Amino acid sequence: MTEERFISQVREQQEPLRRFLLALCNGDDALADDLAQDALVRAYVASGSFLGLSKFSTWLFRIAYNCYIDYCRKNKPEKTGVEEAQALPAQETSDASFRYQQLYQALAKLPEKEKAAISLFYFEELSIKEISAILNIPQGTIKYHLSTGRQHLKQHLQTWNS
Amino acid sequence: MEQLEDFLRNNKPVVKDDPTFLLKTRQRMEAVEGIKAEVDRQRSHGCKALIVALIAGLAVGSAATAIAYLYPVDANSVGEGLLDSVRAFLTTWKQYLIYFVAALAIALGLVLTRSSKNPIRL
Numbered sequence: 001m002t003e004e005r006f007i008s009q010v011r012e013q014q015e016p017l018r019r020f021l022l023a024l025c026n027g028d029d030a031l032a033d034d035l036a037q038d039a040l041v042r043a044y045v046a047s048g049s050f051l052g053l054s055k056f057s058t059w060l061f062r063i064a065y066n067c068y069i070d071y072c073r074k075n076k077p078e079k080t081g082v083e084e085a086q087a088l089p090a091q092e093t094s095d096a097s098f099r100y101q102q103l104y105q106a107l108a109k110l111p112e113k114e115k116a117a118i119s120l121f122y123f124e125e126l127s128i129k130e131i132s133a134i135l136n137i138p139q140g141t142i143k144y145h146l147s148t149g150r151q152h153l154k155q156h157l158q159t160w161n162s
Numbered sequence: 163m164e165q166l167e168d169f170l171r172n173n174k175p176v177v178k179d180d181p182t183f184l185l186k187t188r189q190r191m192e193a194v195e196g197i198k199a200e201v202d203r204q205r206s207h208g209c210k211a212l213i214v215a216l217i218a219g220l221a222v223g224s225a226a227t228a229i230a231y232l233y234p235v236d237a238n239s240v241g242e243g244l245l246d247s248v249r250a251f252l253t254t255w256k257q258y259l260i261y262f263v264a265a266l267a268i269a270l271g272l273v274l275t276r277s278s279k280n281p282i283r284l
Contacts, residue, residue, distance in 0.1 A: 003191060011184060015177055022175045029178055036183075041190045099173050122170035154166050 001047040009056050010040055016057070016124050017064055023119035024068050024112075027104035035071060039064035054133055061124075061134045065116060072112065106156040114149035117142055 001009075017039070021032035043050075043063050050059055107115050113135065120131045132139045252259070 003195075006191075007184070007188065010187060014183060014187075018177045018183070019175050022177060027175065033180065033183065037187060037190060040187050041194055044191050045194055099169075100175070103170075103173055103175075118170070122167065123174045150166060153170075157166070157169075 001050060003044075006044055006047055010060075013057050013060055017060060019123055020061060020119055021064055021068060023107060023123055024065075024115060026108040027100065031071075035067050036064065039067040042067065055130070058130050058133050061120070062136070065134055069112070102157065106153050109156050110149055110152055113137070114145045114152065117145040118149045118153065121146055 014036070018029075018032055018036045021035050021039075022029055025032040025035070039060065043060055046063075050056070107118070110118065116135055117131055120126045120134060121128075126134075128139050128142050131142050135142065137145075
């Protein structure tokens, strides 16, 4: 894959990729962008090994997810945890920013796999099959993570609303 | 539950518009290309050095063989000097030399095992 072709593919995928990482990082956009850059460089280095057996986006998301997991292993979990989400500045008092803050706080409480499954399914609107390929876990397990993730999210959102 | 699903679908995280993102990516890719080029250059230097060493070894070996054929040396006259002292040294220190060679082999094995791991996991 040439550099130009790679860049054109990245141009199409950068927004979904950054959004996925933003959800995983509980709204910390600087960290999400750093991880996205890291993932893109890794993808570029390994682009020769991309055989086209899956979609480019699936391959890229998988690399990004691995980058995020590596980051979590290297750093203390609280850095991407609830405290970080709560520390988000409430720049505006608009409903939208309040909703995002609520959402990130609820996402921060979820285990990594559930958070990733929820993000890919609802925010990126990917199929179970694609999510299974990205997270490298069976489709049945993805459905389980989605179900438990929804329950956990509902509980957390209800707690804050009450 | 449907309410939650609607809430999630209607509140996708919004990515900040950052025109420098792709520029930064391209810069990092260029840095990677630079590193790749440097690694290739060093590898090619290593190959050249290996070939030169091989040719030099062949030339020196051939010259030594030719000299040995052209000017044969009486082994007995040498034996009393250098060869005897080497033989005496080996006889005295052979067990320590064996330990040393074994330790080197183990260390080399460990180094090779560790360096064969792939540093980049995708």
